[in-house]
Amino acid sequence: MRKDKKREIFDAVLTKALGVDYSEFLVSLSGSCKVPKNFPEEYGVRLYNEGIPSQSFKLLPSGIFSAEELEHIKRDSESYLAVFREMTDRAISGQKPN
Numbered sequence: 001m002r003k004d005k006k007r008e009i010f011d012a013v014l015t016k017a018l019g020v021d022y023s024e025f026l027v028s029l030s031g032s033c034k035v036p037k038n039f040p041e042e043y044g045v046r047l048y049n050e051g052i053p054s055q056s057f058k059l060l061p062s063g064i065f066s067a068e069e070l071e072h073i074k075r076d077s078e079s080y081l082a083v084f085r086e087m088t089d090r091a092i093s094g095q096k097p098n
Contacts, residue, residue: 006064010073013060 015021065073 006069009064010060010077 060070
């Protein structure tokens with residue numbers, strides 16, 4: 001399976017686990033420097049408390065990713081969520097995300 005297709009699958013699963021399309025949210029937040037009106041403010045705090053939503057990895061169809069690929073994806077998702085958390089916290093506190 002092509003890398004792009006695998007990425008799409010994981011992005012969809014992570015978005016489902018988070019309950020928010022993180023890529024669209026980051027683009028919106030970067031452009032407006034504000035948390036969207038319908039975005040729950042406690043969400044950033046919940047992400048900190050829960051860490052990477054473990055259900056995102058439970059939702060992945062079996063056999064699509066090798067153990068090595070899955071480990072790489074987990075590292076990537078840590079990075080994505082770190083950016084997501086930081087930008088969310090900054091926006092909630094009224095700071096400009098960078």
